[in-house]
Structures are given as C-alpha cells and as structure tokens.
Amino acid sequence: MADIPSISAAQAIAASALRAQQGRMRIIAENMANANSTSKTKGGDPYVRQEPVFTPTPVTGGGMGVRMASTRPDASPFKTQYDPGNPSADAQGYVKLPNVDPLIEALDMRDAQRAYEANLNVIDTARTMQSRTLDLLKK
Numbered sequence: 001m002a003d004i005p006s007i008s009a010a011q012a013i014a015a016s017a018l019r020a021q022q023g024r025m026r027i028i029a030e031n032m033a034n035a036n037s038t039s040k041t042k043g044g045d046p047y048v049r050q051e052p053v054f055t056p057t058p059v060t061g062g063g064m065g066v067r068m069a070s071t072r073p074d075a076s077p078f079k080t081q082y083d084p085g086n087p088s089a090d091a092q093g094y095v096k097l098p099n100v101d102p103l104i105e106a107l108d109m110r111d112a113q114r115a116y117e118a119n120l121n122v123i124d125t126a127r128t129m130q131s132r133t134l135d136l137l138k139k
Contacts, residue, residue: 011126018123021113038096046078050071081097
C-alpha cells in the first residue's frame, strides 16, 4: 500500500498550490496590464504574453506539491492593426499588438481564483479534522 500523506502534509500540499496560484494570478495581471502595450521602437515587437510553468515539488510530511518554476513566452502570433500615424508602425503602416486576449486572461484569472479557493478549503478542512481529533483524544 502506498504511503498516505498526513494531515499536515495535506496542508503543506495545499499551501504550495496556494503559492503557485498566487504566482499565476500575478502573471495574468501582468498580461492584462500590458494588453495594449506596443513597441517603443518603429516596427518592433510589442509585449509578449507570459505563461506560468508549474513543476511538482516534494513537501514536508510526504506527498508532492506544486510550484511555479518560471514563465515562458506565449508563441501565438501578434495581432496587427493598420495605423500609419502610430510611432510603432512598420514601413507598411501596421502596428503589432500584443498576443494578449483579455477574455482568455479573465477566464484564466477565474480559474486561478477557483483553484486558490479550493486549496483554502483543503487547509480549512484539514484544520477542522485536526481539531476534532484532538477533541476526541481529550474525552
């Protein structure tokens, strides 16, 4: 039979997920803040959407948690808009716009918030179980 992580390990796993989702929300907020950021140079590339990279990590007490190891640039193409008067426009008058879709970012943010809330519930449930166990031991 596989080792079953303890209640404190379950809390540590959930806490690692909280930190990972917090980092994910920070990256999403950065993407949303730069959704309209064009290049500072003529014909240059605008802001590139970032994606979080998660990796498993062992936690104290057994089990595997998760951490945000890094970010990587999104490989999707830039949008273009015809705006010859823009200082960022190329020779043909097109401006490259970031590959950030605010709708996708909003959906990702909602997903990260739900994952964060779920992990908070795990921690709360584990605390309740510990408290009830202590109450039973007192009797």
